[in-house]
Amino acid sequence: MSIPEEAKNRTLTIERTFKAPLALVWQAWTQPEHIAHWWGPKGMETEVIEHNFHVGGRWKYSMQMPDGSKFITEGVYSEIIEFEKIVTSADFKPMTEGVELHILFEENGNTTNFTFNVLHATEEYCKQQEKMGFYNGWGSVFDRLDSYVTTSK
Template identity: 35%
Template sequence: MTEKTINEVERMVVIRVFDAPRELVWKAWTDPKYVMQWWGPKGFTAPVCEMDFRVGGKFLCCMKSPDGQEFWNATDYHEIVPYEKIVSSMYFSDSKGNKIDPAELGIEHEAIEGAYDVTLFEDLGTGQTRLTFIGNEPMESAKDSGQLEGWNQILDKLAAVVAGLVESK
């Protein structure tokens, strides 16, 4: 895993606008029963998701590939501004949430030293919400490794969950 400093590189940024109020997008992002429906790229499932959603808390989720391989992700929460912003550090882990080197899973991941993931929720005032995810990896690396495509697929799945919440409201 190569590390670069924040000022040396353009970070991965993924933006999506949802036809839903910010509260519903927030709910879909922060409630494990909904996260299990969208976590992971197309074809992946999330059979396990545990969240202690508070500053100092932890997220632990299993992503299962179509061929049955499990990938665990953990996240430490550093800052939470309800309905506006989440600052966290996400990493590959074992099933207990202990950090592991992505190379152990055959995954290339280039982290930016000192960078956290930032998720922003912006009420557009039109019944729509803009979600901006700023990752802790360089944009070029995210494109080359497929992470950017994966995050776009994840947000496609999130959009379907949010649409279901809007319909049931």
């Protein structure tokens, strides 16, 4: 899925290839017992509070930072195509609110091509989030996911 032209200037994208089969990467994204192992940047503990993986279903996770403070991440699923795409609203309070995640999966032999698009309400908000460390933060999360799926094979 490509991002609509009008949204390109307010979208941040990360692409990765995970050295794990699509079914395993999909499970890591969709099953709470897996999510708790990799969601969040390195050094954070994640508790899955709510996870209703269906269109209209809510998800809510609590992430504890190394200093003991917590913040909540939550959203509502608006589109799910099994083994292909997940679309959800997302709030990462208090740092990021009102974004939409488009998470795309593509089987590539024994690996999985992965595209993570975050759509922001405005171009200015998108630029602000990028400056706050979007690529480093999510890059760390996806490093953890890669490690988790690689060792879970």
